[in-house]
Amino acid sequence: MNPLWTAEEIAEAVGGTVHGSFVAKGVAFDSREVEAGDLFIAMKGEHTDGHRFVGNAQAAGAAGVLASEPAPLPHVLVPDTTAALEALGRASRARSEARVIGVTGSVGKTGTKEALFAALDRFAPGRAHRSLKSYNNHTGVPLSLARMARETRFGIFEMGMSHAGELAALTRMVRPHIAIVTAIAPAHRAFFASEEEIADAKGEIFQGLEPGGTAIIPFDSPHRDRLIAAARPYAARIWTFGLGEGADVRPREAVPAAGRGTLITASLPDAELTFTLAQPGFHWVSNALAVLAAVAAAGGDLAVAGLALADMPGLKGRGERHRVRAGSGEALLIDESYNANPASMRATLATLGGEAVEGRRIAVLGAMRELGEHSDDFHRALAEPIESAGVELAVLVGEEMEPLAKALGERVEIAHVPDVASAIDTLGGRIRSGDAILVKGSNSVGLAALVDALTSGKI
Numbered sequence: 001m002n003p004l005w006t007a008e009e010i011a012e013a014v015g016g017t018v019h020g021s022f023v024a025k026g027v028a029f030d031s032r033e034v035e036a037g038d039l040f041i042a043m044k045g046e047h048t049d050g051h052r053f054v055g056n057a058q059a060a061g062a063a064g065v066l067a068s069e070p071a072p073l074p075h076v077l078v079p080d081t082t083a084a085l086e087a088l089g090r091a092s093r094a095r096s097e098a099r100v101i102g103v104t105g106s107v108g109k110t111g112t113k114e115a116l117f118a119a120l121d122r123f124a125p126g127r128a129h130r131s132l133k134s135y136n137n138h139t140g141v142p143l144s145l146a147r148m149a150r151e152t153r154f155g156i157f158e159m160g161m162s163h164a165g166e167l168a169a170l171t172r173m174v175r176p177h178i179a180i181v182t183a184i185a186p187a188h189r190a191f192f193a194s195e196e197e198i199a200d201a202k203g204e205i206f207q208g209l210e211p212g213g214t215a216i217i218p219f220d221s222p223h224r225d226r227l228i229a230a231a232r233p234y235a236a237r238i239w240t241f242g243l244g245e246g247a248d249v250r251p252r253e254a255v256p257a258a259g260r261g262t263l264i265t266a267s268l269p270d271a272e273l274t275f276t277l278a279q280p281g282f283h284w285v286s287n288a289l290a291v292l293a294a295v296a297a298a299g300g301d302l303a304v305a306g307l308a309l310a311d312m313p314g315l316k317g318r319g320e321r322h323r324v325r326a327g328s329g330e331a332l333l334i335d336e337s338y339n340a341n342p343a344s345m346r347a348t349l350a351t352l353g354g355e356a357v358e359g360r361r362i363a364v365l366g367a368m369r370e371l372g373e374h375s376d377d378f379h380r381a382l383a384e385p386i387e388s389a390g391v392e393l394a395v396l397v398g399e400e401m402e403p404l405a406k407a408l409g410e411r412v413e414i415a416h417v418p419d420v421a422s423a424i425d426t427l428g429g430r431i432r433s434g435d436a437i438l439v440k441g442s443n444s445v446g447l448a449a450l451v452d453a454l455t456s457g458k459i
Contacts, residue, residue: 002149002150003024004025004027005023005024005027006022006024007020007021007023007024010039010076013087013091014076014078014088016066016076016077018076019074019075019076022063022064022074024037025063026038026039027041027088027143027147028040028057028143029085031054031056031057034062035061036060036063038063039062039063039064039065040053040062040066041066041084041085042067042069042071044068044081050081051068051069054067054071058072066085066088068080068081085142085143085146089143089145089173090145093173093175096148098154098155099155100156100157100178101154101155101176101178101179101180101294102171103156103157103158104158104160104161104181104182105182105218106182106183106186106187106341107341107343108283108286108344109136109158109160110318110338111284111287111315113156113157115308115309116156116291116294116295117156118311119291119304119308120153120154120295121154122304122307123295123301124154127153127154128152128153128154128156129149129155129156130155130158131144131156131158132147134158135158136158136160137166138166138169138170141157141170141174144158145157154298154300161188161201161202161204162188162191163191164204165201166201167204167205168207168208170208171205171206171208174208175210176209176210177210177212177213177297178294178298179209179214179215180205180293181202181227182218182287183218184202184222185344186198187343189371189378190370190371191372196223196226199221199223199226199227202227203226203227203231206230206233206234207234209231209234209235211236212237213234213236213237214235214238214297215237215238216240216241216297217240218240218241218290219240219241219242219243219244219248219250220247224240237297239297241293242286242289243285243286248268248293249266249267249269249290249292249293250289251264251265251285252265252267254282261277261278261280262282262284262285264288266288266289268292271296271302273302273306275307277309278313279319280355281351291309316335316338317336317337317338317448317451318336318339320335321335322335322451322455324454326431326432327433329433331359331431331432331434331435331436331437332355332435333439333455334351334439336438337439337441337448338448339443340366341368341371342368342381345368345385346382349382349388349391350385350388350389352389352391352436353388353391357434357436358433359432359433360393360434360435362395362431362437363386363389363391363393363395363437364395364397364423364437364439364450365382365395365396365397365401365404365438365440365441366397366398366420366441366442366445367398367401368441368442369444369445370442376400376403377403379400379402380403383404386408387411393412393414393430394408394414395415395417395423395427396416396417397417397418397419397423419446420446420449420450423450424449424450424453427459437454439454
């Protein structure tokens with residue numbers, strides 16, 4: 001394969017000057033992620049300055065640096081490394097002949113992005129590219145673009161937002177041929193007056209569509225028509241996906257599969273596909289339908305996509321499953337610790353309720369953040385899905401959980417604790433063989449530490 005970037009190409013793309021020639025095979029702006037042969041971008045942020053870590057990047061084997069100060073190894077010098085990163089991302093997109101897919105939504109965007117990558121990488125091995133982790137903001141998106149190899153055939157980019165106008169800027173950088181909105185839910189409600197405003201902000205993704213592009217929209221959303229109206233000025237084709245009659249991509253049949261997951265017969269405008277979806281829960285059925293719509297629009301192979309969805313493992317922090325030591329046996333741990341909002345909480349609690357368990361269903365739930373003045377109501381409303389899921393022990397983490405603790409009363413055994421350390425102490429010695437434990441909360445709560453404690457046998 002060709003090198004990702006040469007120093008001269010970087011300088012041309014960002015308007016910089018070369019101080020020592022080099023060839024880069026990767027790009028990173030976190031010195032802890034630098035691998036041998038990478039370009040390290042020394043970013044200046046509010047709390048740190050990447051130039052302080054140039055030595056770390058050099059020790060890790062960085063081939064060169066993009067910097068606004070002279071560096072002790074080959075580098076491209078620019079006035080502003082943040083602006084240079086954006087320029088490098090745009091240059092990567094401009095040179096690429098890939099079919100580009102943009103993914104956003106209040107819930108499901110990372111899982112959908114990963115499933116799309118699995119489907120398209122299986123169809124074109126080594127020639128699919130996607131955003132890593134949740135690099136979906138004003139720095140993560142250009143970084144993900146800058147990392148895209150010239151030979152890429154399919155590029156999948158996750159785009160997130162917490163304020164109006166952010167997605168419009170990101171999508172014009174990504175310039176997708178296909179744009180997906182997975183779902184609309186009250187995430188980041190603190191920054192929006194209504195859910196309709198969230199739908200409008202997510203609908204900005206269509207503004208970057210390339211001519212002839214396709215918009216893929218959730219049919220079952222109450223904001224479907226609002227999203228269609230947002231897409232119509234920019235999309236040559238609009239497809240809907242969902243469980244409802246009338247969706248362009250829908251399940252003609254969806255039944256529980258042997259073991260876990262769902263056996264689905266999906267109907268598309270020009271095809272029908274029967275496949276097994278490995279991930280449990282009807283929220284994943286919706287994600288899978290969006291994936292099939294995008295694969296068809298991108299010219300991929302639906303049968304290969306079905307195989308990829310059947311083989312797809314759980315994602316770390318987003319449904320990954322573990323067997324953990326519990327007494328004389330094992331318990332099931334469902335790791336949903338990365339993020340949470342009212343819609344995703346309900347969906348994953350329903351998944352917990354559908355688990356066949358010999359022991360108890362335990363839910364360790366962290367506070368949902370950025371819900372604004374409606375936070376108490378959204379937390380209180382989780383009482384019903386917790387009871388419906390058959391949860392016997394609920395460990396509630398964070399002061400925002402107080403309304404939920406009061407709503408549950410004595411109907412479910414609860415432990416309301418202030419932080420993750422207290423949650424770890426609370427679970428100590430209480431997990432039994434055969435239990436199923438769901439761990440979910442906003443990432444800032446830090447429940448990943450509890451997952452680590454469970455998987456390492458410290459609880």
